[in-house]
Amino acid sequence: MTGFRTLLYKEVLRFWKVSFQTVAAPVLTALLYLLIFSHVLDAQVQVNGVRYTAFLIPGLVIMSVLQNAFANSSSSLIQSKVTGSVVFVLLPPISYVEFFLAYSVAAMLRGLMVGFGVLLATGWLAPLTFVAPGWILVFAVIGGGIMGSLGMIAGIWADKFDQLAGFQNFLIMPLTMLSGVFYSIHSLPPFWQRLSHFNPVFYMIDGFRYGFFGVSDVAPGTSLAVVAASFLAVATTTLALLRSGYKLRY
Template sequence: MNFHAVAAIYRFEMARTGRTLLQSIVSPVISTSLYFIVFGAAIGSRITEIDGVSYGAFIVPGLIMLSLLTQSLSNASFGIYFPRFTGTIYELLSAPVSYLEIVVSYVGAAATKSLIVGAIILATAGFFVPLRIEHPVFMLLFLILTAITFSLFGFIIGIWADSFEKLQLVPLLIITPLTFLGGSFYSIHMLPPFWQKVTLLNPVVYLVSGFRWSFYGQADVNVGVSLFMTFLFLAICLAIVGWIFKTGYRLKS
């Protein structure tokens, strides 16, 4: 492992966060604060508690997960797409840096940035609602696994996309709707039985449910199933990234 190369790419990607501080950090925190104000005031006044947890506190894990998913995707996809767009990716591919080191550096930087945003949002949530974290180790585990998994997914999108429009297509049209329909703002047990079964086809349900369990010890889906689905998605993303570098898909042309 060429740690000097990994560190160099990692530092370069992290430095971009400082140059785009408003977009990378401030914007998602303000957006999440608005969710707290709007949902907490408008809906929280009508739904006082869900499973013994105040509605304002109930939506905190979902909001953190929403930001984590979108930030991981956008950071990783743009991080690898921009070198392809400018042509500097060929310099990287010709350098004495392995494919593993490229993935580790780009995905590591994207995951780090999304974890920073998640931590800031968690701290911000404490100003709006009383929080408790019953299983902090599992909370960190879900945060790290989700950040890495969706950073890998974003890396795949960045390789696949051949325009800035395609770069935004999957996050806007697929990931964001799935997150809103994945129990971020409600318990799936509140749905009719048929729609509960349909909702279980949404992979985001397992992420949100497991993450919420780490806070309040309550989940829509068994936490073991949530962990299994998270590892499964991680394995699928790793397999796709491996295939991309093995075949040179959209990298050598």
């Protein structure tokens, strides 16, 4: 267990040492989104009986959790692969399960830290309620785990920084932006509504928001089932890659 604990500690220390860039910067970005959108839309829009700014805050929080969890594990792996320092974690007797857990938990922690920061920075701008805090935590944790794990896949697969940027910009960004962070999918035309149901990120955000307001597009239990199944699928894939040594051990 010391191997796992140390790797987790190292991964957390890695982002914490540059927390201005890894924590403070994404909090500021989310705050800017909120200030702009609420300025334009707060007076005109209500979603499910909730003021737009209040509706937007949980969306921005969970989006920050997801994007930063992905960024953490993927950037850590690609950096250590490109610089060669990945040997330091490949030479010791660390099992692939410990490896997986350390990177995913660290990614999740960074996501949660940024998410909490966004909540603190934006929460005073609109009346927020916390109807079911348990759901909030569950979706944040599993969502962070999924994205941390997906970040590992991307970091292992990519050989260069631009490949990773492609993964991030053309997959992760659209999935998170087009998932109901900024709107309720009930406001979409039927085709796009149906399409949104194939996006697992939609369920993470919808379930997370339910924890605040007690209203959602889909029942939270259904969202949890989809999110848990997604986590299992991504985690199994990541574990299989690590076990095979794909692009890590030749």
